[in-house]
Amino acid sequence: MTSKNAMNKKSVLALALGMVLAGGAAAQVAVVVNPKNPAASMTADQVSNIFLGKSNTLPSGATAAAVDQAESAAVREQFYSKVTGKQSAQVKAAWSRLVFSGKATPPKELASSAEVKKFVAANPDAIGYIEKSAVDGSVKAVLTVD
Amino acid sequence: MMSLPLFVGRTTALAAALCCGVAQAQSEESAFSFSGFGTVGLVGTNTDKARYVIPGQLRGGDKSWSGEVDTKLGLQVTGRLNPMFSATAQLLTKQNSEGNWTPELEWAFAKAQVNPALALRLGRMGAPFFAVSDFRDVGYANTWLRPPIDVYGQVPVSHFDGADALYQTSLGSTTLSAQVFGGASTAHFESTKLKLKRIVGVNATAEFDGGVTLRVGHAQGKIHLYSDTLGALVAGLRAVPLPAVVGVGNELAADGKDASFTGIGLAVDRGQWLANFEYTKRRTDAYVPDTTGWYGTVGLRYGKFTPYLTVSRLKVDSSNVNNVVPVGLSPQLTALKGLVDQAVEGQRTEQSSTGLGLRWDAWRNIAVKAQYDRINPKGSGGLFARTQAGFGQDRVNVYSLAVDFVF
Numbered sequence: 193m194t195s196k197n198a199m200n201k202k203s204v205l206a207l208a209l210g211m212v213l214a215g216g217a218a219a220q221v222a223v224v225v226n227p228k229n230p231a232a233s234m235t236a237d238q239v240s241n242i243f244l245g246k247s248n249t250l251p252s253g254a255t256a257a258a259v260d261q262a263e264s265a266a267v268r269e270q271f272y273s274k275v276t277g278k279q280s281a282q283v284k285a286a287w288s289r290l291v292f293s294g295k296a297t298p299p300k301e302l303a304s305s306a307e308v309k310k311f312v313a314a315n316p317d318a319i320g321y322i323e324k325s326a327v328d329g330s331v332k333a334v335l336t337v338d
Numbered sequence: 339m340m341s342l343p344l345f346v347g348r349t350t351a352l353a354a355a356l357c358c359g360v361a362q363a364q365s366e367e368s369a370f371s372f373s374g375f376g377t378v379g380l381v382g383t384n385t386d387k388a389r390y391v392i393p394g395q396l397r398g399g400d401k402s403w404s405g406e407v408d409t410k411l412g413l414q415v416t417g418r419l420n421p422m423f424s425a426t427a428q429l430l431t432k433q434n435s436e437g438n439w440t441p442e443l444e445w446a447f448a449k450a451q452v453n454p455a456l457a458l459r460l461g462r463m464g465a466p467f468f469a470v471s472d473f474r475d476v477g478y479a480n481t482w483l484r485p486p487i488d489v490y491g492q493v494p495v496s497h498f499d500g501a502d503a504l505y506q507t508s509l510g511s512t513t514l515s516a517q518v519f520g521g522a523s524t525a526h527f528e529s530t531k532l533k534l535k536r537i538v539g540v541n542a543t544a545e546f547d548g549g550v551t552l553r554v555g556h557a558q559g560k561i562h563l564y565s566d567t568l569g570a571l572v573a574g575l576r577a578v579p580l581p582a583v584v585g586v587g588n589e590l591a592a593d594g595k596d597a598s599f600t601g602i603g604l605a606v607d608r609g610q611w612l613a614n615f616e617y618t619k620r621r622t623d624a625y626v627p628d629t630t631g632w633y634g635t636v637g638l639r640y641g642k643f644t645p646y647l648t649v650s651r652l653k654v655d656s657s658n659v660n661n662v663v664p665v666g667l668s669p670q671l672t673a674l675k676g677l678v679d680q681a682v683e684g685q686r687t688e689q690s691s692t693g694l695g696l697r698w699d700a701w702r703n704i705a706v707k708a709q710y711d712r713i714n715p716k717g718s719g720g721l722f723a724r725t726q727a728g729f730g731q732d733r734v735n736v737y738s739l740a741v742d743f744v745f
Contacts, residue, residue, distance in 0.1 A: 284702065284703060288473065295504075
């Protein structure tokens with residue numbers, strides 16, 4: 193618990209520093225899909241529409257199975273601010289509009305990048321995001337942001 | 339109108355669907371998703387001559403602050419049978435229009451996602467009369483402390499029992515969605531029972547690139563008001579052997595008359611800026627007046643703080659009653675004329691408001707809001723409740739504080 197809190201504080205500090213240094217210190221984020229997914233790349237808009245609940249389809253037409261990272265994860269904050277251009281409170285408000293109008297349910301939250309990779313590798317319609325450094329052959333990166 | 343046994347039957351069917359969801363989906367993860375929302379709010383004003391309420395409520399704030407106007411708690415559960423079928427129920431408790439806090443079944447519908455574009459729903463669901471109808475009670479989802487009552491106070495119906503079809507498609511970078519719905523609804527307004535029967539409506543939105551959303555909606559139905567006072571007055575007028583007086587009774591009556599509600603809306607969410615605008619018209623053939631309501635909101639995000647400004651107006655276009663009951667013929671007729679005037683005056687809900695507020699995203703799922711409204715009731719009782727003699731001439735200051743949360 194203590195070490196986890198310390199980790200959180202550290203990552204918050206790193207994030208704050210990253211922001212101060214205009215993103216220079218922040219890690220790259222990769223949007224990943226299953227290797228069987230025919231899409232070679234996706235635009236930030238396409239990814240953003242899926243993660244903000246505006247669309248539930250992949251470029252192939254299949255229904256996307258999107259997965260999120262934990263709310264405390266630094267990669268989540270980076271993903272939303274860089275890909276969707278929205279702060280976490282805005283994202284939360286957007287999802288609460290969808291959830292409480294019965295229109296959609298938010299992406300399932302997984303605990304770590306390893307879990308996201310495992311889910312994406314096992315599910316042909318999955319889409320998630322992880323640190324670029326965590327990308328390996330089990331998944332395919334379709335978008336990378338700094 | 340759905341009968342009680344039918345509704346109970348439908349609810350039972352939903353419960354059964356939810357149960358099967360568990361049995362069937364054991365292999366899948368998360369067959370159920372629970373979520374909730376709530377608000378703890380306080381409202382006070384600078385007058386003791388009326389109560390500030392959300393229209394329909396019986397109790398509200400005056401110089402003594404009230405926690406009963408905005409405070410609420412909603413719980414929602416969605417059960418997923420398979421990727422196609424799901425069922426959603428929402429229980430909401432707030433100060434309702436009968437003056438109590440009994441939790442009410444706000445929604446209970448089964449949904450079939452026929453394909454990624456088309457969804458069909460059956461049961462009790464949100465009535466999409468406004469831009470934010472579905473989540474008007476979810477404070478966290480909205481920038482304002484509460485949706486502007488000059489517009490949202492026009493229709494006290496929040497859900498209906500029936501069916502709808504939702505179609506969503508993309509044209510380039512534009513997302514289009516259309517909804518057709520039909521059904522019936524029972525609601526209360528200051529304890530008076532109100533039914534809308536044979537509701538049919540459409541609701542269409544277009545979401546353009548750059549955070550611009552356009553909405554148009556129209557709904558119509560038959561309005562029934564179950565008020566003993568109104569019923570007695572209408573019966574009294576209809577019993578007078580003068581066609582003109584009978585005509586006034588017919589104008590007042592709300593026993594299956596046509597009613598409609600039409601609205602257009604525009605929302606802009608672009609970088610730091612947000613803006614919302616709605617223009618709406620209520621039309622009825624009964625003593626519930628024809629009204630026009632509109633508002634415009636502009637907000638600017640500074641990190642976790644969003645100050646916003648709202649200007650709104652509710653105007654009575656027509657009382658729908660031409661009080662031609664003659665005076666001087668008999669004391670009874672003169673008394674009737676006075677009662678008709680009273681009934682019409684009670685419905686004159688003119689007002690204009692200017693509101694200044696601040697939303698602070700204090701924590702991950704908690705927003706704290708403060709709002710100041712200055713309301714001009716234009717010589718009428720406005721949307722205030724329990725107005726006393728002398729109210730209406732002066733502008734009223736309304737102060738509100740709220741903490742909104744979702745989980």
